[in-house]
Every structure is written in C-alpha cells, then in structure tokens.
Amino acid sequence: MAAGNEAQHSTPVYLGALLDDGEGATVTLVAGETRLVVHRAVLVAGSPVFAAMFRHDTAESRGGLVDVADVDGPVLRELLTYLYTLRAPQLASLAPRLLVAADKYGVASLKAQCEQQLAAGLTVDNAAATAVLAVRHCCPGLRQTAVSYIKGHTHRVMATQGWADAVRTQPEDVVELGKMLAETPPESSTPASPGPSAATQPPSGAAARHTPPPPDDAAVSRLRSLSQRERGRRLIEAARQGAAEQLRELLAAGADVGAREEWGGRWTALHLAAGRGHVAAASCLVGAGAEVDARTSRGQQTPLHWAADSGRAGVVRLLVDASADLNARDRRGQTPLHRAAERGRAEAAAELLLAGADRGARDEEGRTPLDLARKYGKQQLVDMLRQR
Numbered sequence: 001m002a003a004g005n006e007a008q009h010s011t012p013v014y015l016g017a018l019l020d021d022g023e024g025a026t027v028t029l030v031a032g033e034t035r036l037v038v039h040r041a042v043l044v045a046g047s048p049v050f051a052a053m054f055r056h057d058t059a060e061s062r063g064g065l066v067d068v069a070d071v072d073g074p075v076l077r078e079l080l081t082y083l084y085t086l087r088a089p090q091l092a093s094l095a096p097r098l099l100v101a102a103d104k105y106g107v108a109s110l111k112a113q114c115e116q117q118l119a120a121g122l123t124v125d126n127a128a129a130t131a132v133l134a135v136r137h138c139c140p141g142l143r144q145t146a147v148s149y150i151k152g153h154t155h156r157v158m159a160t161q162g163w164a165d166a167v168r169t170q171p172e173d174v175v176e177l178g179k180m181l182a183e184t185p186p187e188s189s190t191p192a193s194p195g196p197s198a199a200t201q202p203p204s205g206a207a208a209r210h211t212p213p214p215p216d217d218a219a220v221s222r223l224r225s226l227s228q229r230e231r232g233r234r235l236i237e238a239a240r241q242g243a244a245e246q247l248r249e250l251l252a253a254g255a256d257v258g259a260r261e262e263w264g265g266r267w268t269a270l271h272l273a274a275g276r277g278h279v280a281a282a283s284c285l286v287g288a289g290a291e292v293d294a295r296t297s298r299g300q301q302t303p304l305h306w307a308a309d310s311g312r313a314g315v316v317r318l319l320v321d322a323s324a325d326l327n328a329r330d331r332r333g334q335t336p337l338h339r340a341a342e343r344g345r346a347e348a349a350a351e352l353l354l355a356g357a358d359r360g361a362r363d364e365e366g367r368t369p370l371d372l373a374r375k376y377g378k379q380q381l382v383d384m385l386r387q388r
Contacts, residue, residue: 027064029080034073038080040064046083048106048279049314052321069347071101079105088113092121096133103137106279106314115142122149124156128163132173135180138242138276147180154181223253232259239269239285242278247285257288266297275306279314292324300331308336308352311345316352326357333364341369341385344378349385359385 027043029036043050053066068076075097078089082102088110089098099114101107118130119142127150134143150157157163167174223231235255238246247269251257260266270290273281282303286292293302304324307315316336320326327335337357340349349369353359362368373381 027066029066029068029076031068031071031073031076034076036076036080042080042083046107048283049317050105052314052317055321070104072097075101079107079110082107082110088117090117092117095121096129099133099139100137103277104314108280111137111139112141115139118142119145122146124153125160125162127153127157128160128166131177132166132170135173135176136170138240138278140241140243143180147177150177151181219249220252223250223255226253228254228256231255233262235259235269236261236267236272239273239278239281240276242273242276242281244278244280244284247281247288251284251288257285257290258294268294268303270294270303271296271301271306274303274312274315274319275310277307277310277312277315279318282315282318286318286322292319292322293328298331300329302328302330302336304328304336305330305334305339308345308348309339309343311340311343311348313345313347313351316348320351320355326352326355327361329363333362335361335363335369337361337369338363338367338372341378341381342372342376344373344376344381346380346384349381353384 027038027040029038040054044054045051050066071079075094078091078094078098079101082088086109095114095117099111099118102111102114115134118133122130122145127146131143131146131150133139134146166177223234226234231250231253232255235247235250235257236259238250258268260268268290270282270285270292271294273285292304295302299305301309302324304316304319304326305328306312307319326337329335335357337349337352337359338361339345340352359369367375368385370382370385373379373385
C-alpha cells in the first residue's frame with residue numbers, strides 16, 4: 001500500500017519533470033518572450049482545442065510552432081503544468097488569468113478548480129471583477145457565489161475601484177450582472193465554494209479527459225416529465241452556460257436539438273454555444289444532429305458567423321469539421337471571414353482561411369474581408385488576408 005501511495009504521489013512530479021526536460025517533445029508554444037517545448041500527445045489529450053488544431057494539415061501541425069495569443073508566459077506555464085500533472089496551482093493571483101486560458105483551450109477541469117479558488121477568495125475589492133469574469137466566461141457556480149456576495153455587500157462593492165473599472169471596460173457584462181443582482185436574494189457574507197458536480201470534479205486519468213460520463217438516469221427520468229417547450233428552454237440555457245453534461249441529459253430525455261429562443265433573433269442552442277466558445281457543448285450538439293448552418297431570424301447568421309465574430313477558434317474548427325458552410329452569407333451578404341476580419345479575430349480567420357474560405361467574397365456594399373480589416377484598423381488581419 002505504501003508503495004502504491006508513493007507511486008501515486010510521484011507520478012505527477014515525474015510527468016511535470018517531462019515538461020522541463022523536453023526530451024521527445026515536438027511542439028513549441030510561444031507566448032510573448034516565453035517559449036516552451038512540449039509533447040503533442042499531452043496537448044491533444046488535455047485540450048480539445050489543441051486536438052482539433054493538430055488533427056488537420058495546419059501550419060501548427062506541420063511546423064510544430066504555435067503562437068499562443070492572449071496568454072502570458074507564466075499563465076501558459078501553469079496551463080501546461082496542469083495538462084502534464086492534473087494539479088492546479090494554488091497561486092490566487094493567477095487564478096483569473098488561468099481561468100480565461102483554461103476556458104479558451106477547453107480544459108474544463110482546470111477551469112472548475114480556478115472557479116473554486118476565486119470563490120473561496122472573494123472580497124469586497126475583487127467581487128466585481130470576479131463576477132464579471134464569471135459572466136464573460138460562463139461559470140455558473142462562481143457567478144452565483146459572486147452575485148450573492150455582492151448582494152450582501154452592495155454599497156461597499158459599488159464604491160470600489162473594481163466596480164468602476166468593470167463599468168468602464170465591460171459595460172455589457174455589468175448590465176448582465178445588474179439583472180442577476182435584481183433577481184438573486186442576498187445570502188451570507190461568507191462566500192461558499194461551488195458545490196461538487198460532474199462538471200467540477202477533476203478527472204482521474206487520461207480516459208476521463210476523453211470519455212464524457214453517461215447521462216444520469218434519474219436526471220433524465222425527471223426531465224422526461226417536463227413539457228417539450230420546457231425541455232427546449234432548458235436546452236437553450238444549458239448551451240448558453242456551456243453545460244455539456246446538462247445538454248446530454250436533456251437530449252437523452254428527448255429535448256429537440258433544434259430548439260430556438262422564443263424571442264429576439266430566434267437563436268439555436270448551437271448559435272449560443274458557438275458564440276460563447278463552448279467547445280464541449282457545441283460538440284455535444286453537433287453530435288446530436290444540430291443543424292450546423294441554421295440561421296438566426298434577424299441577421300440570417302449561422303453558428304459559424306457567431307464563432308468567427310467572437311473569435312472562438314476552437315468552435316470554428318469544430319464547425320468546419322462538421323462541414324459547416326464556410327462562405328454562408330448573412331443578411332448583409334457577409335461571410336464568417338468578413339465577421340472575423342472586421343472584429344480582428346486573427347485565430348478564427350486563420351482557421352477559416354486554412355479550411356478554404358473565400359477571401360475575395362464581397363458583401364452587399366462590395367467590401368471584401370480585407371477591405372473591412374483595413375477600414376477598422378485590424379493590421380494583423382490585413383497582413384494575413386494579403387498573403388496568398
């Protein structure tokens with residue numbers, strides 16, 4: 001028994017040492033001045049985004065060099081350490097940025113552990129930033145905890161610099177947060193860590209990373225008692241939150257995978273998962289037969305338009321794999337590449353170009369994606385679209 005415990009504790013240390021050793025590693029990740037040589041198998045096993053990247057004949061797959069945008073060196077190092085060891089760092093200062101990186105690369109178990117660290121460390125000064133982070137990156141447990149905390153300290157939190165910064169830099173998220181504050185009853189001032197669930201438990205091994213748990217029979221049975229309309233409403237909300245496990249349960253209970261919002265643009269669940277970058281949720285919906293080229297009622301946009309517009313490269317890859325129309329036109333005659341170019345979404349645009357998107361397509365005003373990139377000063381996109 002002692003030998004077994006020793007092996008259990010030493011294995012993460014050994015695997016972590018492989019990251020520093022670099023022997024047999026074939027991929028170089030670059031984040032600013034930081035360069036880390038890693039093993040492709042570890043990236044593929046731990047991240048669906050990296051897995052999709054290396055599944056195709058991309059520049060990253062051929063050359064083994066990946067530019068990791070929007071992630072700084074220390075955070076990239078911790079993300080990789082987790083992929084090797086399945087141990088999350090205990091550095092509270094890194095938790096917000098590490099959560100963003102984990103969300104971007106689809107490392108759900110690390111994201112959940114970051115949520116727990118942030119929930120346990122809520123204060124009056126950081127509550128606004130934490131709540132906005134939870135709203136933007138769809139962290140239901142952390143969001144509820146942060147909202148409840150703010151509700152119990154409303155005037156103090158709103159008097160902080162953190163609240164002022166959130167209002168100035170992320171007004172849309174603050175509006176969403178305000179709606180939640182109006183709906184959520186006040187709770188104890190002591191924040192509670194999100195309760196354990198299948199979505200927040202770290203995996204026990206490599207197999208747990210690949211194989212989702214089967215839907216809970218009891219939960220499926222309860223959901224079957226609901227009306228089809230209610231199941232559809234819950235499917236939409238689960239897609240918005242990125243709750244893949246709930247999606248599987250709802251679909252197993254007979255929810256319509258093509259259900260739409262009953263108001264606004266009549267968005268499908270796949271639109272919402274795509275626009276928010278929920279790779280696992282989008283994969284679940286596509287696997288269940290969701291229409292990859294479904295249109296919104298107002299803008300006539302497809303899920304690929306939404307993923308490109310939001311810069312969700314992982315979902316773009318997923319939808320491309322599912323044979324989504326690369327050159328679908330919305331109401332303004334714009335393709336997903338137009339949306340990525342106008343918004344400056346370089347990674348999403350790169351995925352579309354690699355898949356064969358038409359860079360010469362013109363919208364109703366005669367503008368190409370390059371024209372839009374120039375108009376809005378997206379120089380990285382200008383350079384990319386000018387290349388042959």
